[in-house]
Amino acid sequence: MGGWLVALLLAVLLLLACGWLLIVHADMRKMTRQLDGIIGTDMTNERVRTTTHSRPLSRFVEAVNRLIEDTKQKQQQSRKAELDLKREITNISHDLRTPLTSLKGFSDLLASASMPAEEKAEYLAVVQKKIDHLIGTVDLFFELSQLDSLDHELVLEEVALDQLIIDAMLTLHNTFEEKGFEVRMGGLTAVPALADRKAAGRIVANIIQNALAYSKSYIAIDLIEDAETIRLRAANDTDTFDAAELDRIFDRTYRMDPSRSGGQLGLGLHIVRQLAEKQGGRAAAGMEDGDFVIEVTFRRGSRTTNSASVHQTNVND
Numbered sequence: 001m002g003g004w005l006v007a008l009l010l011a012v013l014l015l016l017a018c019g020w021l022l023i024v025h026a027d028m029r030k031m032t033r034q035l036d037g038i039i040g041t042d043m044t045n046e047r048v049r050t051t052t053h054s055r056p057l058s059r060f061v062e063a064v065n066r067l068i069e070d071t072k073q074k075q076q077q078s079r080k081a082e083l084d085l086k087r088e089i090t091n092i093s094h095d096l097r098t099p100l101t102s103l104k105g106f107s108d109l110l111a112s113a114s115m116p117a118e119e120k121a122e123y124l125a126v127v128q129k130k131i132d133h134l135i136g137t138v139d140l141f142f143e144l145s146q147l148d149s150l151d152h153e154l155v156l157e158e159v160a161l162d163q164l165i166i167d168a169m170l171t172l173h174n175t176f177e178e179k180g181f182e183v184r185m186g187g188l189t190a191v192p193a194l195a196d197r198k199a200a201g202r203i204v205a206n207i208i209q210n211a212l213a214y215s216k217s218y219i220a221i222d223l224i225e226d227a228e229t230i231r232l233r234a235a236n237d238t239d240t241f242d243a244a245e246l247d248r249i250f251d252r253t254y255r256m257d258p259s260r261s262g263g264q265l266g267l268g269l270h271i272v273r274q275l276a277e278k279q280g281g282r283a284a285a286g287m288e289d290g291d292f293v294i295e296v297t298f299r300r301g302s303r304t305t306n307s308a309s310v311h312q313t314n315v316n317d
Contacts, residue, residue, distance in 0.1 A: 192301035
């Protein structure tokens, strides 16, 4: 009697095990069809689901869904990178072709033997400016390629930001006068920043050139000293910027207003952020009372430099 009970119990267990295996097998086939559908469709939020309550199978499904999520994110990033690359190539083509077309036109005019000497001198000056612009464009692309290179390392040292600002303003003094812009420099602390000298100089130059391209009448620059940082703050009035696009201001393919940029590439502020972050700082932008404001944070140095501190100075004076 006891042997029959054991045999019956084993038979029941075998039937239950077979039934469970059939359920799992059916669930696996269902999940395989789900996975095939997900793989075959790029734009879908579907994920693999299981109807069993098996813990190992549930963990397996969770791992598969994590892999799907990671793959979808990488696909989206790849598509975005491809679109950005196409947009950047379009911008590059425009920024190189426009001045080259202009140069071709001027060269044809200069080839005319009947052109007066005064006009030739005027056209040569314009050609020189176009050539300088092209050189600046190529330099920007070279600098951007260096930023993306693993071989490009910054050397941090104590740098006098106030002197870099003064030097940049003096270099662009004639440009500010030609445009009739007012320049306000206040609170330029002599405390040094811990930065790469060349990179810090490029940050200052790009910020000032951005203000030159988009300001209406003035630019104000300050250095704000904290316990551990020094913030370079630049503000300029503008009527061309959409505050809703602030989150895109540092994108390498973004341009504020091509009609007012003078043909300048939209890489300046992108390079500013990249250089700031490579030095352990950051860059941020915002709107305050109608002014466009950009702040770049540097790590503070440990001593006071010998550079002169400038307070409430107007370059136009």
